[in-house]
Amino acid sequence: MEREGSPRSPPREGSSPPGEGPASDLGQALSQILHRLTGPESRRGRARNAALQDLGALLEATECDRLFAGSDTPLGGAPGTLGEVTAALEKHAAPRKEEEGGGDGCSAVAEKAAAVGLLFTKLLRRVESAKESPGCLAGKRGLRHLAGPIYVFAITHSLQQPWTRPGSRDVAREVLTLLLRVTECGSVAGFLRGEHEGEKGRFPEIMGLLQPDLNKESWKNNPATKHVFSWTLQQVTRPWLNQHLERILPPSLLISDDYQIENKVLGVHCLHHIVLNVPAADLLQYNRAQVLYHALFNHLYTPEHHLIQAVLLCLLDLFPVLEKGLHWKGGAARPTTHCDEVLQLILTHMEPEHRILLRRTYARNLPAFVKRLGILTVRHLKRLERVILGYLEVYDGPEEEARLKILETLKLLMQYTWPRVSCRLVVLLKALLKLICDVARDSSLTPEPVKGALLEEATDCLLLLDRCSQGQVKGLLAKIPQSCEDSKVVECVRKVQLVSEGAPYSGT
Known part of the structure; x- marks a missing residue:
């Protein structure tokens, strides 16, 4: 009888040594090794190790x-x-x-x-x-x-x-x-x-x-499967991926629908890859794009900045697919879009949000939504104004990422909705001047390049505000250089006055 654990024991009693008998012996040897790896005895470490040793010997000898x-x-x-x-x-x-x-x-x-x-x-x-x-x-x-x-x-x-x-x-x-x-x-x-x-x-x-x-019952039994699936999926791009859509979409949705944030983010990354590499026609077929949209939209209620970031990036690439068939024919008001719906929810979450990582995540993606909607951003102007004013007041740490992105958003907003800006002149001007004064007097650990970027962006906003209000900003700022003792504030104001008078300014 074969002794358990023998490294080179023959696969069966009476059979030829590995590699020396007929082809049927090779098949029998492999079958026995397979049985020892998958059968009840595979749970015993010694039997399993012996099977590995026998397989190694078989490969060498055959x-x-x-x-x-x-x-x-x-x-x-x-x-x-x-x-x-x-x-x-x-x-x-x-x-x-x-x-x-x-x-x-x-x-x-x-x-x-x-x-x-x-x-x-x-x-x-x-x-x-x-x-x-x-x-x-x-x-x-x-x-x-x-x-x-x-x-x-x-x-x-x-x-x-x-x-x-x-x-x-x-x-x-x-x-x-x-x-x-x-x-x-x-x-x-x-x-x-x-x-x-x-x-x-x-x-x-x-x-x-x-x-x-x-599948739903087994995908968590092996924790490596989701990572192998995700990594493998992202190696296949256009134009090869769409032919496998029926196989890759359900697992991606399944992983993204889990209660663990890590799995949600992994699933959203898979969905994003699908959106980027499958033609719009295939995504629109059988209402797949709508299924994707609703799965992603529901994640926006989860207050986790990594997930929100992944979802917003995916949605921004999904919007062109969803709106591919929408054409405004004039006459009536333009219909609201999925982008409108998402921006409305984002602004609702942004107003009371106090967690700094979520504030940065929302602010980071806000300019892309304004660019996407263009002039239609006017639908959200009141709420955007409240968010912009609130975020400009709050210090955002040494990087000041949130305030820089909010200033970028304000610039885009004034460019797209300039006819509606003049009636908000006083409110926006006060907020920008307060920001400039706060940054100029900031004695915290904020690096000087970051302070310089904030002052430059705020100055650009003042210039745009002046143009939207037909030069009213220049007049309102006229007395500041005589009464203000802060050189950085005076420098920003003078830049606005010079450019308003026709002198070039490299910051715009």
Whole structure:
């Protein structure tokens, strides 16, 4: 009887040593290793380690032409069984749900990954040798059973994750490099979509392997699956991605709909990639774009700045798709758009918001919404005015990102809605002058370049305000140089007066 843990024990009692018997013996040896990796005894560490050792010995002892012989048969022969063993090894090295957060369990996963990675390296080198031999067709055919699971393994363990360690990452990256070389692909993107015209690529195969772990009941059992899916998805771009839309959209929506912020952000990044790389016609078909919009819009109620940032960027790229069929024919008022709806909600959240990271996130994206709506921003003018005035009053830390973006928003707003600006002259002028005085007298840790940028942006706003009010700002500022003792404030006012009189100003 075979002794458990023997590194080179024969696969079955009475059978020939690995690599020396007939082809059927090779299949039997691989089948027994597969059983030991997937059967009840696979839970015992010694039995599992013995199976890995036996597989390593089998790969070393078997000639290349015999290892991949029979790959053209309906069941794939020994290479088909070897593919099943490869898939079992990938599952063996994958992290489990309880090992997502780190700790001793993750160290064990990294050790298993390093051991499996060495076996995959050995196997790929055998494929490489088979391809270099005169009858290399067997090696190429055998590779089709191996490439998918090996790719999933390599991506699972090469990314920076809690279950990886420097050693396991190095082994996984070596496996990926060798896989690309054996498959004659110059990059991961070429491996997935096909390097040459008419070549199918392996993206459908990889999605097929990930699909069982990407449904509602199972997608959290393996914490690596979502990362492998996301990373793989983002390697495939136009014009290859749209043909796989039915496979990639449901998992992306599923991940984005989770209660964990990390998963929400990951799912939104996947959706954003889809929006950028799938033609608008395909997104509009079957109401997909509306489904995307409602999924993203609901995330705007979650007060988490990373998520809000990802959602707003995705929505800004989705708006052209949603509004593709909208054409204003004149006569009646223009219909409100999805961009109007989102901006209204953003402004509602911005007014009372006191958390600095969320304030910066909202302010960072506000100029893009004003640009998107253009003159139609006038619909939101009152609320925008309240937000701008409120945000200009609050110090935003050394970077002053929020106030700089709000000044950029104000400039765009005056450019697009200038006929409505003159009636707000006094309110806006007071806010800008107060900001200039506060920055000029600021003795905090704000760097001088940041203060200079704030003063320059505020001066630009004063110039635009002067033009929108037919020169009234110049008259209202006339007495400030005689009464103000702050040189920075006086310098800003004089710039406005000089430019109003026709002198050039490089800041505008």
